[in-house]
Amino acid sequence: MESFSLILAIVVVTALAFDFTNGFHDTANAMATTISTGALKPKVAVAMSAALNLVGAFLSVEVANTISKGLVDENGIRPEVIFAALVGAILWNLLTWLVGLPSSSSHALMGGLIGATIASAGTGAVHGDVLVTKVLIPAIAAPIVAGLAAMLATRFSYALSKDTDGEATRKGYRAGQIASAGLVSLAHGTNDAQKTMGIITLALIAGGSIAPGSNPPVWVILSAGLAIALGTYLGGWRIIRTMGKGLTELQPQQGFAAQTSAATVILASSHLGFSLSTTHSVSGSVMGAGLGRKGGVVRWSTATRMFVAWALTLPAAALVGALAESVTDLGDWGTALVAVFLIASSAAIWKVSRREVVDHSNVNDAEEPAGVVTTAIAAVTPPPAGTVAEDLTATIPSPATTPAIDPAAPPAAAV
Numbered sequence: 001m002e003s004f005s006l007i008l009a010i011v012v013v014t015a016l017a018f019d020f021t022n023g024f025h026d027t028a029n030a031m032a033t034t035i036s037t038g039a040l041k042p043k044v045a046v047a048m049s050a051a052l053n054l055v056g057a058f059l060s061v062e063v064a065n066t067i068s069k070g071l072v073d074e075n076g077i078r079p080e081v082i083f084a085a086l087v088g089a090i091l092w093n094l095l096t097w098l099v100g101l102p103s104s105s106s107h108a109l110m111g112g113l114i115g116a117t118i119a120s121a122g123t124g125a126v127h128g129d130v131l132v133t134k135v136l137i138p139a140i141a142a143p144i145v146a147g148l149a150a151m152l153a154t155r156f157s158y159a160l161s162k163d164t165d166g167e168a169t170r171k172g173y174r175a176g177q178i179a180s181a182g183l184v185s186l187a188h189g190t191n192d193a194q195k196t197m198g199i200i201t202l203a204l205i206a207g208g209s210i211a212p213g214s215n216p217p218v219w220v221i222l223s224a225g226l227a228i229a230l231g232t233y234l235g236g237w238r239i240i241r242t243m244g245k246g247l248t249e250l251q252p253q254q255g256f257a258a259q260t261s262a263a264t265v266i267l268a269s270s271h272l273g274f275s276l277s278t279t280h281s282v283s284g285s286v287m288g289a290g291l292g293r294k295g296g297v298v299r300w301s302t303a304t305r306m307f308v309a310w311a312l313t314l315p316a317a318a319l320v321g322a323l324a325e326s327v328t329d330l331g332d333w334g335t336a337l338v339a340v341f342l343i344a345s346s347a348a349i350w351k352v353s354r355r356e357v358v359d360h361s362n363v364n365d366a367e368e369p370a371g372v373v374t375t376a377i378a379a380v381t382p383p384p385a386g387t388v389a390e391d392l393t394a395t396i397p398s399p400a401t402t403p404a405i406d407p408a409a410p411p412a413a414a415v
Contacts, residue, residue: 107314197220
């Protein structure tokens with residue numbers, strides 16, 4: 001076991017706290033569509049996701065190495081810098097969870113790390129080429145690629161099942177959804193748990209506990225996997241509601257297409273060492289699946305709020321990380337002050353969240369109101385055959401017509 005100073009122990013605990021928030025913040029990535037379509041009960045879904053997140057944490061360390069060896073210059077980075085970075089990431093995760101927005105935990109972590117590093121060592125300590133090629137470009141490409149793949153997969157799924165029994169088809173796709181949701185959970189553990197592994201490894205290098213260039217120790221892999229699994233099991237129900245109901249209304253065929261497309265993108269990026277946002281990938285695939293069904297629409301009011309959150313994640317977390325680093329630079333009392341601020345802020349956010357509790361019992365109860373654009377598109381788009389809207393239309397009787405008056409008939413008696 002590596003030698004630990006007090007500040008290093010604080011950093012490791014804080015990193016695992018971030019990993020925990022990452023778990024419940026990103027549960028929606030794997031299970032929102034499965035829960036919204038009824039393929040799995042909410043508690044069963046998050047338990048399955050938690051177990052597969054833990055398994056996924058042991059499959060690769062490429063993303064962890066991108067963070068610990070590539071994003072910033074590991075020489076001269078103090079443990080206090082990493083602590084400040086984690087403060088920015090945790091607070092952004094909690095704020096976006098409070099309002100139910102699926103933003104990127106990965107970008108919150110990297111934004112906090114970049115901001116704290118610049119405040120401590122200047123812009124030269126950030127490797128701009130790695131930031132662009134392995135963070136920013138994947139951030140833009142992932143939702144587009146996943147969205148297009150999900151849209152095509154959705155159309156293909158409906159084409160295959162158009163002449164089959166509707167109920168049997170839905171049951172088959174629900175089974176497929178369970179399998180694809182498991183694949184997304186495995187991919188999430190492979191990609192997101194590694195980010196905490198990378199940040200802890202970077203802290204161990206900064207604290208002199210392990211040599212520069214080292215891979216994450218086994219205990220780091222295990223603890224990161226357990227922390228994200230526990231957070232996943234608790235379930236980020238607010239974000240699950242937004243992802244499953246707020247973006248679009250999904251049917252089992254769409255859920256299967258969305259999850260399969262997202263999992264493919266995430267696993268491929270993990271293999272290449274791209275620090276990809278699973279949130280961006282899954283959100284893009286959900287929107288693509290919504291557009292892939294005839295008559296399906298995306299609630300662009302919700303999507304717009306998501307896009308704004310995505311754009312703000314890196315700079316907002318970087319700003320908080322930089323401010324926190326400026327305070328920790330004042331000495332031990334500064335580090336203690338930042339720690340107290342983090343705990344107090346987290347407790348305040350939690351207290352506010354209790355005013356309107358969202359959990360497994362009511363996660364599917366409410367839907368995002370449709371905006372003007374969504375309503376207009378839905379009004380001019382015919383629903384696909386067999387949908388609820390068409391069935392309801394078929395059952396509405398035609399308005400009664402006024403019978404023709406026979407001139408030869410005697411006049412009706414006055415009432």
